[in-house]
Amino acid sequence: MSERPIFNSALEAGVRAVSFLNTFFPKNLDFEQLIKVDYILVNSSDFGGPQSLHPQTPNRIGELNSRRKTVRSGVDLMKRFGLIDLKLTDTGVYYFASEEAEPFLELMKANYSLEIKDRSKWLAKEVNNYGFERLDRELNNR
Numbered sequence: 708m709s710e711r712p713i714f715n716s717a718l719e720a721g722v723r724a725v726s727f728l729n730t731f732f733p734k735n736l737d738f739e740q741l742i743k744v745d746y747i748l749v750n751s752s753d754f755g756g757p758q759s760l761h762p763q764t765p766n767r768i769g770e771l772n773s774r775r776k777t778v779r780s781g782v783d784l785m786k787r788f789g790l791i792d793l794k795l796t797d798t799g800v801y802y803f804a805s806e807e808a809e810p811f812l813e814l815m816k817a818n819y820s821l822e823i824k825d826r827s828k829w830l831a832k833e834v835n836n837y838g839f840e841r842l843d844r845e846l847n848n849r
Contacts, residue, residue: 715761720774721781722815723748725790726823728804729812730831735794735803738779740839745778746771747842748826754845756829760822771846 727744728736736744750770752759782802785791792805812824833842 715777717777717780717784719781720745720778721785721788721790722820723823723827724778724782724802725785725804725808726812726827727830728791728802729808730824730827731834732804732808734835735801737799737801738782741782741802742771742774742778743839743842743846744830745774745781746846747830748823751826751829754833754842756833757826760819760826 723745724741727741727748747754747756749761750759750763751757753763782791786793788807788811790805790808790811791802794801794803812820815821815824
């Protein structure tokens with residue numbers, strides 16, 4: 708039996724998405740924004756935030772694009788668990804936390820889970836105050 712890694716797995720990306728969307732509620736995000744959120748949550752110190760969730764690795768430039776499949780799988784997993792809902796509009800598909808997200812996140816007590824929630828609060832505050840413009844500029848300068 709082969710082991711599946713948890714580090715940067717679909718499960719981990721999904722939990723990060725649920726955590727952020729729950730903190731950002733009732734606002735929602737499109738998929739491109741979710742990819743950016745995942746990258747920024749993992750590398751928060753690069754954006755003036757708290758210590759990054761994962762150790763810094765060299766050549767992180769391509770990391771943003773390489774997350775697409777993992778984040779998609781994570782969001783799909785959390786949708787199947789009923790933790791993320793989506794809204795179809797004329798302008799696209801938007802994701803938001805379901806009513807079950809908050810009770811699920813309250814059960815998470817491990818240090819890493821608490822750190823995800825802490826980074827989510829920081830990032831939600833940044834996005835609420837400044838939008839994605841500042842973060843997009845920083846991402847484009849990488």
